[in-house]
Structure formats: structure tokens, C-alpha cells
Amino acid sequence: MGRNYFTVRPGSGAGGSIFLLLPFLFLVTVFYFPLSLILIYSFSGSSLSRFLEILTSSYYLRVIGFTIFQAAISTLFAVFLALPGAYIMSHFTFPGKKVIKALTTIPFVLPSILVVLGFVIFFGNNGVLNSFLKSIFNLDEPPLKILYSLKAIILAHGFYNFPIAIQVISGVWEKIGSDIRLAAEGLGAGRIRAFLTITLPQLLPGIMTAAALIFLFCFMSFAVILVLGGGPQFTTVEVEVYRLARIGVDLEGAGGLAIISSVLSLLFLYFYLRLQDRYSFAEEMQLSAAKVKRFTASPPVVRLLLILYLLVILTLIIAPLLSVVARSFTARVRWSGITSFSLKSYAQVFQEGSVSLLAIWNSVRYALATVLIAVPLGSFSAYVIVRSRGEFVRILESLIMLPMGISSIILGLGYLRLLNILPWEIKGGRLIIISAHAAIAFPFVLRSVKAVMKKIDMTLVDAGRSLGATPLRIFRTIEFPLLKSGILTGGAFAFAISMGEVQATMILADREGINIPIAMYRFIGAYNFFAACALGTLLMVLCFLAFLMIEHFRYGSEIKENSRNESEV
Amino acid sequence: MRKFSFLLLSVCLPFLVFAGGAREKKDIPDLVIYTYDSFVSEWGPGPQVLARFEEATGLKVRLESAGDAGQILARAILEKKNPKADIVLGLDNNLLAAALDADILESFSAGNLDKIPGELIFDKTAHLTPYDYGFFSIIYDSHRISEPPGNLEDLTREEYRKSIILMDPRTSSPGFGFLLWTIVVYGDDYLDYWERLKPSILTITDGWDSGYGLFTEGEAPMVLSYTTSPAYHVEFEETDRYRALIFEEGNYMQIEGAGILKGARNRKNAELFLEFMLSEAFQEVIPLTNFMFPVNSDTSLPASFEYALKPEKILLLDAEDIRKNQNTWIQKWVETISR
Numbered sequence: 001m002g003r004n005y006f007t008v009r010p011g012s013g014a015g016g017s018i019f020l021l022l023p024f025l026f027l028v029t030v031f032y033f034p035l036s037l038i039l040i041y042s043f044s045g046s047s048l049s050r051f052l053e054i055l056t057s058s059y060y061l062r063v064i065g066f067t068i069f070q071a072a073i074s075t076l077f078a079v080f081l082a083l084p085g086a087y088i089m090s091h092f093t094f095p096g097k098k099v100i101k102a103l104t105t106i107p108f109v110l111p112s113i114l115v116v117l118g119f120v121i122f123f124g125n126n127g128v129l130n131s132f133l134k135s136i137f138n139l140d141e142p143p144l145k146i147l148y149s150l151k152a153i154i155l156a157h158g159f160y161n162f163p164i165a166i167q168v169i170s171g172v173w174e175k176i177g178s179d180i181r182l183a184a185e186g187l188g189a190g191r192i193r194a195f196l197t198i199t200l201p202q203l204l205p206g207i208m209t210a211a212a213l214i215f216l217f218c219f220m221s222f223a224v225i226l227v228l229g230g231g232p233q234f235t236t237v238e239v240e241v242y243r244l245a246r247i248g249v250d251l252e253g254a255g256g257l258a259i260i261s262s263v264l265s266l267l268f269l270y271f272y273l274r275l276q277d278r279y280s281f282a283e284e285m286q287l288s289a290a291k292v293k294r295f296t297a298s299p300p301v302v303r304l305l306l307i308l309y310l311l312v313i314l315t316l317i318i319a320p321l322l323s324v325v326a327r328s329f330t331a332r333v334r335w336s337g338i339t340s341f342s343l344k345s346y347a348q349v350f351q352e353g354s355v356s357l358l359a360i361w362n363s364v365r366y367a368l369a370t371v372l373i374a375v376p377l378g379s380f381s382a383y384v385i386v387r388s389r390g391e392f393v394r395i396l397e398s399l400i401m402l403p404m405g406i407s408s409i410i411l412g413l414g415y416l417r418l419l420n421i422l423p424w425e426i427k428g429g430r431l432i433i434i435s436a437h438a439a440i441a442f443p444f445v446l447r448s449v450k451a452v453m454k455k456i457d458m459t460l461v462d463a464g465r466s467l468g469a470t471p472l473r474i475f476r477t478i479e480f481p482l483l484k485s486g487i488l489t490g491g492a493f494a495f496a497i498s499m500g501e502v503q504a505t506m507i508l509a510d511r512e513g514i515n516i517p518i519a520m521y522r523f524i525g526a527y528n529f530f531a532a533c534a535l536g537t538l539l540m541v542l543c544f545l546a547f548l549m550i551e552h553f554r555y556g557s558e559i560k561e562n563s564r565n566e567s568e569v
Numbered sequence: 570m571r572k573f574s575f576l577l578l579s580v581c582l583p584f585l586v587f588a589g590g591a592r593e594k595k596d597i598p599d600l601v602i603y604t605y606d607s608f609v610s611e612w613g614p615g616p617q618v619l620a621r622f623e624e625a626t627g628l629k630v631r632l633e634s635a636g637d638a639g640q641i642l643a644r645a646i647l648e649k650k651n652p653k654a655d656i657v658l659g660l661d662n663n664l665l666a667a668a669l670d671a672d673i674l675e676s677f678s679a680g681n682l683d684k685i686p687g688e689l690i691f692d693k694t695a696h697l698t699p700y701d702y703g704f705f706s707i708i709y710d711s712h713r714i715s716e717p718p719g720n721l722e723d724l725t726r727e728e729y730r731k732s733i734i735l736m737d738p739r740t741s742s743p744g745f746g747f748l749l750w751t752i753v754v755y756g757d758d759y760l761d762y763w764e765r766l767k768p769s770i771l772t773i774t775d776g777w778d779s780g781y782g783l784f785t786e787g788e789a790p791m792v793l794s795y796t797t798s799p800a801y802h803v804e805f806e807e808t809d810r811y812r813a814l815i816f817e818e819g820n821y822m823q824i825e826g827a828g829i830l831k832g833a834r835n836r837k838n839a840e841l842f843l844e845f846m847l848s849e850a851f852q853e854v855i856p857l858t859n860f861m862f863p864v865n866s867d868t869s870l871p872a873s874f875e876y877a878l879k880p881e882k883i884l885l886l887d888a889e890d891i892r893k894n895q896n897t898w899i900q901k902w903v904e905t906i907s908r
Contacts (some may be wrong), residue, residue, distance in 0.1 A: 227775060529785060
């Protein structure tokens, strides 16, 4: 059976999906089991009437409507913002490319409080940008009123999520050959037309993958929406779940709302998968097919445009991050209360016996272990899913994606319920924290691998097989090299998701088990925002190094291959 | 099949790595307490208080946190049939009615309860014993406001356009406290007040964390917090730049308490802890770690608490009233403020 195992062909029906049961079993244990515990609890009460009450209330319908609306707009914005970036990243080499790519991924790991603070420090009415403009033009009022409006929400969501789009889309783009497009241009199609009719459809699996992930993240967002939106006129479903579960301690209502919102997420995922299956097609994909050019070799106009784009992006991304870093090096140490340069925060973080050091060590361990679990599981599932067909697989796939579309408060309550009914003690076990992180990161890896996997041309595999290669050899020599960029992207985000995770860790960790975001929230709870920024800075540095390493794996070998190809020609 | 076993191995490997650490020490504690996360924090009261209690009694305590006050109540309710803790610590007057409704607490009056002023004993049925209290307040930046407002109505003045950061009552307990504050003062007209207040609000944040962070970044000159907040800046930053406001109509109070869970395995030890909680050994830790006032009036306060003001007039709504009406109040508030 070993022979057929890894080359389940399209059309082999539900046969391949049996292998999905292994990863799915993992999710059932660490995700669906606790989730159903809390949902059963909510529904064992009075609850059908509560459920209907929510479904028929015009208020909740409005909230659900707004949630979908803002998520859709934010997704469009993030994807459009990322397209030129993905083009640059997949088509040019230039000094500092790896650094820039690693930098753009950082926003993704930040806990929402740092996103909010970073944004306010830079874009706020009293922020760096406005103060600068005020002093230049001698103004009394802040000239740029960016924050506290719908556009601030969309801007912040763009900032938070466009790294996903850049990574995923450029991962696909760099594997697309230019032959068809060049042929079309040779036949007289304009560049724009060639892009719209040839390149864009080829990119679609990547674009749709990124869009789905971003949509889910924006669907669940709420701190950014409330604070930067300016208040309750911008209310999402998550805010209402929070209200019912925490302030009202109305677990039935919260459970009901969580079910409605997860059914919405599931429906969305299902239809999205159908759409994706219809519009994406396998085609010839080559190792580093896009000719990676030296940046300086392109015409001056193109160069100017690209530099302009990079500048805008870097301002949008780096400025809020740098604001947080700058804050970490200041303190209020004078009676006047004005801030000045100080290393006090770092002294507090690194002081002897500080829990912060432990938190840093824990975060790194959790993240590495999460990558070790989520990447094989996710890649494996992607592999099986792409090679299988049928409704059943699609439903299973939607179910695998759900951990991204569920309210973390509800999942947290589920874990509490689980801790209570288990006969043995698991609280504080690092194992369960890692499992939870892996469950959340798993769908992400699945998606990013699948985006690339979809594009593998089966004739390559068939050719290999007819030449007598073993499945393992086919995997090692044909499929894995093509999949590498998807796997690396998935791994990077699995690392990031674990590093930034708050909700599940807060509930599951004991005193020795806390991670960086929780230590950060504890500083803030003790009014120490400066030390929180210092920990946030360390979080960014750690992730930056990890992303840099991943970029090194991705491009280090590729550039070598490229130059070898060129010299052969 | 080799691939398959590789997959299995890589899934199991991390588990193996961590399995050892998971069950190192397995000593059974003499007392288990659920509380909110900032209490357990190394900057919070938890570590000091526990050390003192263990020194005094020789009892081993395990402090477990699971998020904020609302979450610990949810946890206790979820575990009602099979409680794993003896005490919940951190439920405030606004959560009292929900806790009583859920019927999870035992009634208990500590022997030294007479050290606590009567008006602080917020649960007459003695299910929750108070350990600290504070007052919500508008904190202002004295660099930017020279003549601060004197009452709620002043906040609506034109000069304070977009000057206040508040918190959402749906997601934050100070936010909920401020809503109740306006309800005590304005009664049924509270929505009219919010209508007038709206132009003065810069933003309404999800929690105290982001709200206070925005304020210290200088986004707005006023923020909703506690009268004890300035004491932090005096104690740890040596500045009196940020000051609390006492309003003419009074400030709304928050009292935090702890209670013994029904079915607690270590009932006797739990009672010991609640008595210890009212003693000075526990109470004197509170001001500089929890930034609240200790309930035991014999406790000496640190010098920085000169800046933590106490209002003449204390505002407090009846717990049962809150439980009955909070949904309607919040709902009407949302509709008014989103218009």
C-alpha cells in the first residue's frame, strides 16, 4: 500500500480522506472536544429561546452585518496593498530584501494592545506624524485626523494582515513561469491585459488563500476595532460575545452567539473552498520560474515606482513598530512627568528572578514546539486534500479551518470546562498549551501549503512515476522543492501565532508557564507601559530573527540555483 | 510507510520533550484560590501575600489565575458540580448578584470582620468578604488642563471637545462602573446625559489597558480610571503630573471581595485565609501592588497615597438592581452612543 499512499490521484474520491483522520483526530482532541463541552453546557439550560432571540434581534443582525462588512473591506485593502509588494518580492533581488520581508511579518505577532499603542503613538492626534506636521506648518490643530474612524480600522487591519498576503502571494508568484504571459504579449496583448487575463488567474489560489485567512482574522478582531474606530458604533460579534460571557456572565447567551458566529465562519469557509476549487487549476510550475532580476537592472521609472511603494509600506509598517521600540527606551523619572531616555524598563525586565526571563524562554519553546507539530500536520493534510476530491473532503477541510474562526473567549471557557471534568491534573502542563497553539496554527499551515500545492502539475509527478521513481523519491525531488516556500511560510506564521497567543495561554498556564504577551499584560496591569513596550520590543526582535532565518532558507539556496542556471545558459 | 512514521515521530517528539517537565512536582496544596491575572502577577499582591500567609500558618497555597474577574466567575460557575478551588478572590460589587444567582458561594463571616467599616461590607448575606476598594474617577493631565471639571456636567463643556477616553461597559469593568455612575446621578435621564457627553469623548476603548495607555501617550487630557492611579505615578515615576478628580455629586465605588466556594475541599483553611485577608499583614500589601484602598482602616498607607483621593460622597447601586437592569441599560446605551 505504501506505493499508492502518497500519490492519491484526483478523482480517487473519499479514499484519500481517510488519511485526513489523523490530523483531524488531533483537532478533535485539542479543539472540538473542549469546544463542544462548552456549547453543550450553554445549551443544556433554557437555550433554544435565547438562540432564536439572538437570531431575530435587529441589533444582533446589524452587528453581524457590520462584522462581515468591515472584514470584507479590510481584506480587499490588505490584498491590494500587498500585490505590488508580492511582485517586488518575487521578481527582484536587492540588498536588504530578506530584512524587509522579515520586518513586514512582525506586525502579525503583536498582541492587539501593542498594535493599538504603536498606531496611536505614530498616527495619533498627538502622535509623531501630527506633531511633526504641526511644528513644520505652525498649526494649532493636528492636521491629519486619521484615527477614530472606519478608515483607521481598515488601515490598522491592513497593517496587521498584509504580511500574510505578501508572503502567500509572492510564494505562488515566484513559481509561475513567464512563458504564457510572454506568449500573450507576443501575440499583441497589452501588458495590462496580459496581467489581467494570464497572471491574475494564475495567482488566484494565492490571492484567495490570503484573502480567506485575512477575512477570518478581521472577522474575529475587536480591540483594534473599538479603540481605533472610536467607539460602539463599530461593534463586531466578538464584542458581543465578550459582553455576554464576561460582563453579563450569561454563558447561555454567549454560547448561542458563538454558535451563530462559527456557523457563519464555517459556511464562509465552505463556499470559499468551493470557489477556490472551481477557479484554480494545476499548471506547470517551475523551481524559481520567475526570473529574479537584480533591482538595478530594471528601467528607472520602474525603479522609482518600486522605491516609492517600499517607502509608503515601510512607513505604514515600520513607523508604528519603531514607536513601540522608542517608547521602551524612555521613562518618566522627573517630577515634571516628562519622558526622557532611560534603560529602566530593560533593567526591570532583566532583573534577577524576574518572571519576564522565564516568559521569554517559554515563548521560544512553545513557538518551536508549535512549528514542530503544526508544520508536519498541516503539510500532510494539504497534501492529502489536494490529491483527493469530493464533498466530504471539503467539509472536513472547513472543519479543520474552524479554529481560526472561533471566538477565543468561548474556546477559553471550553478549556476551563475540560480542566474541570478531567480526572487528572493538566493545568500548567506545557503540553496542553502547545497543543492549543498548534490547533490554532494548524489551519494556517494547511492553507499556505495548499496554495502552492494546488499549482503542482501532475504530469511532472506522473512522469517521475512512469520512470520508476518511488513515491518517496518523487516527493523528495519533485514535490518538496516546489512546496518548500509554502511550508516555510506556514512555519513562519505558526511560529508567530504561538509567540503572540494570549487567550488560551492565559487560561492554561500556571505561574511558571506564562509567555511574553501575558508578562506584557501584567506590566500594563501594574501601570508599567514602558516595560510592556520593552517586552514587546524583545518579542519583535525574537520574531525578526526567526523570520530572517526562514527567509534565509527560502532564498539562500534559490539564488544559488538561479545563478547556476544562468551560467549553464 | 516510512513517511507515515516520520510524521508520527515529528508529532510526538515535542510531546516527549515536554512530558518530563509536566509532572515534576505533584505536592497537593492545602488551599486553592482562583483569582484574576494581575493579582497573581509578580507586580501584583499575590506573591507577597502568599509568602506571608504560608509563613504565618505553614499552609501551602496554590493561586490560579484565569483571566479577569468575569472569567473567574465563569470558571467557578462551570465547575459548580465539581469545584477544584476553595476560594474565589476578586469578584466585585457589580458581579455580586450574578455570583449569588449562580449559588456557588458559602456564607461565612470572619471573626475579625468588625475591623471593617460597615459601609464596605457590600454583601449583607456574607457570601463575599471585601478586601479592597476604590473609586472610579476621571484622571487629568495637569500639563494640559489648568482648570479641571468639577462634576459630570462640566465634562460636556465645549472646551473639552474630544478630550476624554472612556471604556466600553460591554467589555470593561471601569467602563461598566462609569455607566452605573451616570445612572445613579441622572436616573432615567442618563441617556440624555450621554447624548450631551458624546462630543467630549475621543474614543471608547475595549479595556482599561488600552485606554490608560492612550492617555499616558498624550492622546487626550482626560481618562476614566481610579482615584488611586496618581499614586502610581508619584510612587514609581516621582511625578504628580496626573491627578484624580473628585466630583461634587460623588464618585462611584468598586469593592472587591473573596468568598468560599460551595463544596470546597479545604473549608477550614479557606476560613483561615479569609481572616488573614482582613489582617494588616495582607492589607498593607494592597496599596502599592493592587493600587486600591485596604478595607482594614488600621492599615497604614504609603506616602504616595496622599494623591489617592477619597470622595466625600460615595455612590453605589444595589447589586440586585444591577443584575435586573444591566442588559437594558447597556443596550440603550449602545443604541444612544452609536447614533
